[in-house]
Each structure stands twice: as C-alpha cells, then as structure tokens.
Amino acid sequence: MIEFPTTPSDRQHRLQLLDQLLQQSELLWRPQPFKEPRPEWCRKYPELSAALLQLTDAELERFDRTPDSLLPWLSRYLPQLDLLPQLTSLAELPDKRPVTVENRFFDAMPGRKRAQVEAFTGTLGEVSRPLLEWCGGKGFLGRLLGFVWQQPVTTLEWDAALCRAGEKLSQRGRVEQKFYIQDVLQSELPVILTNKHAVALHACGGLHRQLIRRGVSERTEMLDIAPCCYAVGVPDNYQPFCDFTQLKLRRDDLRLAVTETVTAGRSEIRQRDTEMAWKLGFNRLRSALSGSIEYQPLKPIPKAWLKLGFTQYCLNLANREGLELPVDIDWQMYQEYGLMRQREVMRLLLVRHAFRRAIELWLVLDMVCWLEQQGYRVRLGTFCARELTPRNIMISARREL
Template sequence: MNLRARFLGLQSLLTRHASLWRPAPFHVARPEWCAQWPGLAAALEALDDEFVERFADDVDACTTWLASQLPELDRLVDACRVPELPGRTVPACNAHFDDGIPGRKRLQIEAFTRHMPAATTPVLEWCAGKGHLGRRVALADRMQVISLEIDPALCADAVRLAARTGTDQQVVCANALDETSRAHVRDHSVLALHACGELHRCLVRSADRDGAQAYRIAPCCYHLGTDDVYLPLSRDARLALDASTLRLAVTETVTAPRHDRKRLARDQAWKLGFVALRNAIEGEAPRPFRPVPASWRADGFEVFCRQLAAREDVALPAQITWPDWEALGWQRRAQVRRFELVRHAFRRALELWLVLDIALGLDERGFDVQVGHFCARTLTPRNLLVLAERREPARAEKT
C-alpha cells in the first residue's frame, strides 16, 4: 500500500463528502444533505427496523446498500480496504499466563504479538495496564520488557503477574505524557495496544528525537486529549477535526449483549425526548449534551427530564404530558438511527485517515512504516496496526 497516496485519496474523499459525515443527526432535526439527496433520505426512512439493526452491526453490508442509493460511495469501500499484516508463529504461553485476562483482550494480545516482528531490542510497553502484552512479548521473544503505567494499583498487579510467570519485566509507574517518560523510549521497540488519543500521538510527535528503534502502535480513542482541535502529525494533513468528529471514528463497537442494547436504546430515546421538549420551550439550536449520570435513569422518564432540566436551567411548564414526549423521543431515535447509517459509513475512512496520519508522521521522522490489520473487526474494530522501523542512516540521508 502506498501510504501517502492512500492518505491523500481518503482526504479528498472525506473532504468532498463532508456534508454526509460531519453533521450528527442527534443534534439536528434533519441533516442538510437530505435536501441534496432526497432519494437517499426517503430510502433510509423507509427501512424497516430489522434492516436498520443489521446495517448498524454490519458496516460492509450497510455501505454496499448505501452505494446502491449513492454510487459515489463505491469508492469508499475500495479506499478502506487494508491488508492483513504478515503473521508469525510464537511459542505457546505457560499455564499461568491467561489468569485474570478477559477472553477478548487475551485474543487481541495474541493477535498483536503474532503480527508484530519478533523483538530484537529491549521492549517498552506504553500505557501497559497490568502488563499483559509486555509479558506475552517477553515470553514469545525472550526479550527484556519495561512496562510503563500511571496507575499504581495496575503496576502492582503487573509486578505480581510478572513474578508468577517468571518474565524479565520491569514495571515503571509513570505518566506517559510526562516529558521524563521519554527517557524510557531510547533504544527500545515501543508497543502501544489501544493507547488512547494523545497517549499514542505523543510518541509520534517526538519520534525524531526519542531514539526508539521501532514502534508498534494500534491506536484507539482518537478524540481523547485533543483540546477539541486535532493537531495533525504529518505535513499533508488538511482535515479540520474537532473532538466530536474524532469520536465518530470509534463509534463502531463489537455487538453488545441484548440487555445492553435495550438500555442504550432507551437512554438515547429519553435524551432525544428531552431535547425535543427543550426545543419546544426554548427554540431549536445546537447545544452540547454532556454525559448523564446513570442514577438519573432509575426513576423513569419524567424524573430523568426534570433532573436534566435543573442541570441545563430549562424552565419547565407546570403541565407536561410526559408520555407524549417520551413517545416523541422514541420516534426521533428511529429517525436518528436511520440517518446515522450514512454518517457511520464514513467511520472506517476517517479512522484509516487518522492511522495513516500516524504512519506518515513516523515516516517523516525517519522510519520505514507498514499499516495493516492484525485481527478481525469482530474481535475489535480498533484492529489497525502501525509498524515502524528506524531507517538505516545511509538510507535516511537519501530520503
């Protein structure tokens, strides 16, 4: 894959179709694109609930259907294809390794390890948690590992687990964003499995002076640490992104259990019911919607809305027919779900653009870079992995 050509192609595609993916249907009664593509809007509103649920879970099927309504989206499918990275065989773990690791996380760690090159220099595990990935790489490659983590409780667990499995693993309790943490990067291969937002971007920003031998970065939660403005990592990046649009890249999740889906559906319907009520009182205007405490959902729709109204300084009238506003919330949710399918079709394109920005940022700072996926998206939608190796000095001078 020509990384820069793919990056520029995605950037052009996202720029041309920004009206389809930038507006969040939750915050607007009807996205402006509905006037430009009325046939698409009508087709979406005509979808039955079964298709909506299927398309919400299957991004490929959704994009194929959308392309039948909007043929330009065929290019989106091609632009988002990413190869699987080469795999390798790694030694099996000892009997104690799996203890305490959630099953899905365990499979992600195994896939990450199999798709990264064997470590030939000491390893630094960035934002390590309990050090599971570092411990796995230490066992696979017989290499010394430093695991850096900010949470003292997780550090203590990492020390205990390393001792139990007999791995050569040093645990450092430190803030990855602190400048002093960069001292641990020099001469190491740096691993970052789902380090969020600025926690992975800070590695790229200082890669030309930190002295790492290699990076293996599977990024996550791109919106965290942005201060609402995304600062690109590579010279050709031109998309203007805020935290809201960055969050779009990570809204795809592995299918949730039925009870979680029902709870999430009710939560969104209640929020939309409140928004409709507030708009009727104060007039329509885009407003941010801060997180709602889980305890506010315990006593029904009316109590939920009254608590929100108190927080948002909304003066409620004396008489409110609460069932009507709750029903309107459910109607709005059905419409929002359908219009969101269009926006969600661009999630992978936006995520791949962000990952390629990381890759090109490392390339411009003296590394040879590959990008590919290391596991199926059913295991984790955050399945893109950046592999970067420091260039030989002679080659760096030519580039």
C-alpha cells in the same frame, strides 16, 4: 478489490485521495442527525433519506453490524462512494504465529483482552530488544511478549493500582517486568526509548501520538502500535502530522471514527438506545419551554438515572440544568417523541457511519506517512478480526536511518 502498493509514495497518494474524498463529502458525514432533525443532505438526496427512514429494524441492525454491506447499498444513491471500499481496505498483517503459553499464564486477563493480546503478539514477529510497554495498564501485553521472547519489559502506566496489580502478575509469571507510575505526556520519563522495542495496544489518542513523536525524537528502533480513541487529547481542532493534507478535522469528527458497537452486547445496545431516546425527549421538552429549536448539549448523565424511569430522568435533568417545569407536563408524549426521533436518528446516522473507517484510516495514514518521512520502514494492516475489536489497525515501524 484493488490491492494498494505499500511504498511511501503510494501511501502518500492514498492519503491524498482520502483527503480529497472526505473534503468533497463533508456534507454527508459532518452533520449530526441527533442535533439537527434533518441534515442538509436529506434535501439534496430525498430518495436516500426516504429509503433510510423506511429501513426495518433487522435491516438497520445488519447495516450497523456489517459496514461492508452498508456501502454497496448507499452507493445506489451516492455513486461517489464507490471508491470508498478500495481506499479503506487493509490486508491482514502476515507472520501470524500461534502463542503457545499455558492457560494459567493468562489468569486475571479478560477473555477478549487475552484474544487481542495474543493476536498482537502473534503478528509482531521477532523481539530482539528490551520491551517498552506504553500505557500498559496491568502489563498484559508486555508480560506475554517478555515471556515469549525472553526480553526484559518496562511498563509505563499512570494508574498506581494497575501498576501494583501488574507487579504481582509479573512475579507470578516469572517475567522480568518493571512498572513505573508515569504520565507519558510529561516531558520527563524514567527511561529512554533508544534501543527499545516500544509497543502500545490501544493507547488512546494523544498517548499513541506522543509515543510516535517521542519514538522518532529518541530514535526508537522498533514501534508497534494499535491506535485507539483518536479524539482523546484533542482540544478543538486536530493537528495532523503531515503538512500536505487539506482536511480540517474537529474533535467531534475524530469521535466518529470509533463509534462502532460491534463488541457491545444486547443489554449495552438497549441501554444506548434508551439513553438516546430519553435525551431526545428531554431536549424536545426543553425546546418547548424555551421556545428555542437550537440544540443545547448536555453534560454526561449518570447511567443510574436510566433505571428511574423517563419522568424521573427528566426531573433530575431539569433540576441539574436549572430548568423550571410546569406541573401539567404530558410525559408520555415527550417519551414517545424521543422514541420516534431515536428511530429516525439511528437510520440517518448510517450515512455518517459509512465514513468512520475512512476518517480512521486518514488519521492512521497521516501518522504512517510522517514516520516514513522520518526514516522508518512501516508495515500497515490489521492484526485481528473486526469482530474481536474494531480498533484492529496496527502500525509496525522499523527505523532505517
């Protein structure tokens, strides 16, 4: 696999290559099989469509769980994807240092969260300035960093209950950590970012983008960010940081970047599959009654309705949507249709899913290139294994000017 250089000009070139590839492949990743039974690419690539629909459940699960095995298989039918693994490769960041802290320090920290916080901390390197934890929740990351490097910590978090819980934990852990109940999207902040080491582990969408903008404007010396949930805070169309890209992304496109279920348990996956099948069954019923084949979106549906059975699920939805139902509905037919369509959708979605990391890396490189334009030296890579969290990309920026 090609190792890409890490200078600003090379990163800009890589972003431009991704930009071009994603534009040329829009036909493959923009259509949503849930909303249209057969995307246009099914007619353009009939052999691929047929091969996907013939996949066994075991093959589907393998491709869904291990994207690295999906791309070579798809490239048999789509040779233009050969470059994708090279463009989306990221090395693991160096400076992995074991975090030697007693287990009691991690009380009240969920196991997976603890592993992510330890991996982030071990990758960070030396902390020589006061810490600013952005959207920190209970302050798990800031508290560990403050303890390891003996630095004061300021944690910004909008949820008052999380702040109160974090304060108790910091007192128990004997860490100098102050919490502020704060919406970081507001113009006024209780602290300035100058002379700080700002960290953010999985601050969603507009929150991590705001930290980058505020950090640059206030000349923050050090920024370490693991982005997450890129669609949050995007109205309809994404506004990139850099002005040399051509790709136009919508909010739905950004959601695609974070649809992996690698950390989901079996029960969560079964619930996801049932929910998709029942939505498809209901949409079929609604189309049959209205005579319209156009997809009609549904507002979020309470998960508790999935425990009521398919018939009551549809009755509740029909009542909420103001849909008048006849008395002689063949519920079993619509349920079986939903299950059949769910099976098809999950297979056709593999083509779209092949571009998830490419879109995510386009978004990340857009931020990285802009930071470099603003005078920062940036390291980019992964801070933990994908199995721990698919959102394992870390932007580590140090101001030079």
